[in-house]
Amino acid sequence: MVRIITIASGKGGVGKTTITANLGIALSQQNQRVLVVDSDVAMANLSLLLGMQSSPITLHDVLLGESNVHDAIYEGPGGIHFIPSGLSIESYRRVDPERLEAVIREVADSYDFVLLDAPAGIEKSVMASLAAADEILLITMPNSPSVADVLKTKIVAQRIGSNPIGVILNFLRGEKGEISDEDIMKMLELPIYGMIPYDPEVRKSFMQENVAPVIIRKPESPASVAINKMAAKLSGVSVEMQPVKKKKEGFFARLFGFFKRKKKADAEEIKKETE
Ligand SMILES: Nc1ncnc2c1ncn2[C@@H]1O[C@H](COP(=O)(O)OP(=O)(O)OP(=O)(O)O)[C@@H](O)[C@H]1O
Ligand SMILES: [Mg+2]
DSSP: OOEEEEEEOSSSSSSHHHHHHHHHHHHHHTTOOEEEEEOOSSSOOHHHHTTOTTOSSOHHHHHTTSSOGGGGOEEOGGGOEEEOOOOOHHHHHHOOGGGHHHHHHHHHTTOSEEEEEOOSSSSHHHHHHHHTOSEEEEEEOSSHHHHHHHHHHHHHHHHTTOEEEEEEEEEEOOOTTOOOHHHHHHHHTOOEEEEEEOOHHHHGGGTSSSOOOHHHHOTTSHHHHHHHHHHHHHHTSOOOOOOOOOOOSOHHHHHHHHHHHHHHHHHHHHHHHHO
């Protein structure tokens, strides 16, 4: 049975595209049939990361009803299949993101995993990316603005009937002041699916002459190892909630209290926005 998973965040730039590409390749290397979809219809970056920006037929053409989805599927690096988004602003303006779910369902059954790279925020195209999946993996950095925004994405996803299954922490540097994984689990009420360290090798993916995701270029680098671990959890072992140790009331415990109080108000606000 296929698992359709959208990789989403609240804030931009937290690593959705990076994780989607590398996780897709890692799953494929673990003998899973994987389709990776660039559902960021406005700011398509995934094809750049995969070195496939010249693919002639894109998701834009499919969402415009001008091409068949099967013609927009390409063979990508590491054995993945890939649907690129379009780079044209003009066609972006005309696409109807609400058709995404039907498009994905049309091809999903040929795969074990379909991974969608969502845009940031909670705009219409984000909603469409969330609605197209059964499961949502949320990405956040270990700081309060990033966690606060991903909480909104979680609430929106639940409201439209998708199931947030866990959270991926990215850009971990082990610095003082980072919110701990335990506190993030408590705030978001979700298990941690992956903990990806800050890794300069990841950033180099766009900077090489031959662009390639880190998992192919440097499979032994810390981020690649963490992503492979996450892929193994997804493709096999079921993920257990990590034990939460008791901590004395500090800044983050107080922040957590704030989140709990804000949650209801936020849910109400988002409900209004999305109606
Ligand atoms: N673990 C990491 N270590 C170092 N750099 C990283 C890591 N994860 C992502 N990056 C870098 O951070 C930048 C933003 O990543 P990415 O484009 O994947 O984020 P995004 O969430 O998809 O952004 P957007 O919201 O704009 O779509 C990229 O330059 C990427 O190489
Ligand atoms: Mg992106």
